[in-house]
Amino acid sequence: MKFIDEAVIQVLAGKGGDGVASFRREKYIPKGGPDGGDGGRGGSVFAVADRNINTLIDYRFARIHRAKNGQSGQGSDRYGKGAEDIILRMPVGTLIKDINTDEVVADLVHDQQKVLLAKGGNGGIGNLHFKSSTNRAPRQFTFGEPGQELELKLELKVLADVGLLGMPNAGKSTLIRAVSAARPKVADYPFTTLHPNLGMVRVDQNRSFVMADIPGLIEGAAEGVGLGHRFLKHLARTRLLLHVIDMMPPNEETDLVHEARALEQELKKYDEALYQKPRWLVMNKTDMMPQDQRDEICQAFVKKMGWQDKYFIISALTGEGCQLLTYAIMDYLEQHLPPQPEDPTPEDELANPC
Template sequence: MKFIDEAIIRVQAGKGGDGCASFRREKFIPKGGPDGGDGGRGGSVYAVADRNINTLIDYRYQRLHKAQNGEPGRGSDQYGASGADIVLRMPVGTVITDLNTGELVADLTEDGQRALLAKGGQGGLGNLHFKSSTNRAPRQFTRGEPGQERQLKLELKVLADVGLLGLPNSGKSTFIRAVSAARPKVADYPFTTLHPNLGVVRVDMKRSFVIADIPGLIEGAAQGHGLGHQFLRHLQRTRLLLHIVDLAPCDPNVDPARDARAIVEELRKYDAALYAKPRWLVLNKIDLIPQHERQARIDAFLQAFGWEGPWFAIAAISGEGCDQVIHAVAEYLERERAASTSA
């Protein structure tokens, strides 16, 4: 299935039914008085988060979602039936905003969460409501109110604890295959990842976390170059970023430190909050470096990059060093959850 994480739709709630102006006409009951019923309420449009859905593809091709109108009132004090509501099932992590005003309508972060997108119109009043001691034969009634109509932008931001960041072919997909059951495409050419992949990392029987892999970034991504800029929003909900760096590039003219700085700069240009997230370095492909040269290569990179934060050296293809990374991540996430709970 094609992965779609953005869509624009139009939702239209149902119109309320009109009230009725009617008078009781029954044998042996002269001057029976008004008996016009109210119109029914128009149907509303709701969104509900469903963990079994992982893409917005249905809304890319079906753009108009219209609820049922309420029925008009009838004589004999009969009220019109309300219009049926419609419920739009969306992936957990969908952010819904009004396209015209930019107002946040809903942020679906939990399975089963329900949000009102467009409210149905109220039904009109029948002439039954207008009778009084001085107005015994009212002919007044009110029309039903129109339903709310709005254009909405849907954005899916996947819910993951950890996000992977790095250049194309740095080994992000290989890493997520090594530590989880996810099986993204892996090949010896860049841009093999074309959409985000999620993997559940099982640290032990009681601990697990979700990791997200997005298409690789290139310099100029914040201005729209490459693919990764389209998916940077999926890292905005993460608690920790792992910056995967290819420490043994095939091209001897490539400078890993310069490329790593370029990726960090793209983060800063795209979103200051994303740039400020905790970030760890994961130096990949150390298996391609002779054993006696590894530490010197790592030290040279860290000095050139000016990095003083946490770092790990791994070989994702063989799994070397990956256990150390996931255990450190699990402990970090536990501390973060405990701190947020106590606060």
């Protein structure tokens, strides 16, 4: 299935049914009085997070989602039938925004999380409710309310604990293959990875985390060079970034320090918050180095970078150093747990019953 991480849709809730002005007409019962029923409620549109879906492809082609109108009221005290609601199932991690105001409507971060997108209109009132001691034959009734209409932008941001960042062919896909069961495509040409890949890294029986691999960045991505910044949003929910460096690039004239700093600048141009996330340096492809010079070359690179945070020397191809890296990641994630969402208060539940 093709990976689609953005879509624009229109949601239209149903109109409420109209109330009716009616009077009881039966044999032997003159002046039976008002008996007009209320209109039914219009259908609403809900979004539900579903962990079994991993793409927004369904919404790329089905753009308009319209709920039905409520049924009008009828005589003999008969109320109109309410319309059925529409349920839109979306991947966990979908961010929903109002395209006109850029306001966040919902952020689906939990499986089976249900959010109201467009509320159906309330039904109108029949003349049954207008009778009184001074108004014995009311002809008043009200029309049903219109349903909400919104144009929404859907953005899928994958849920992962750790994100891999680096130039094309830095070995990110090979790394995620080495430490997880994910099997992304690996080849010897740039931009082999065309969409994010997720892998579950199991450190021990009850200790695991999710790693995300995104297509590589190159200098000038902010101006659309390469695949641009399009996939950087998938790192927004991560708690730790791994900057993977290819220590043995095919071109000997490549300045690794310049490339690493250029990638940092592209990250900063995209999102300052993403740039400020904890980031570790992972020097990869060290199996291609002379073993007696490996540590010396890597230490020189770290010193030239002026890197002060954690760094690791690995070979994703042979697996050397990968276990040490995954255990360090697991320890970090356990020490820096994300804040847990607070349980809703009774007042919140009453304000947002959906």
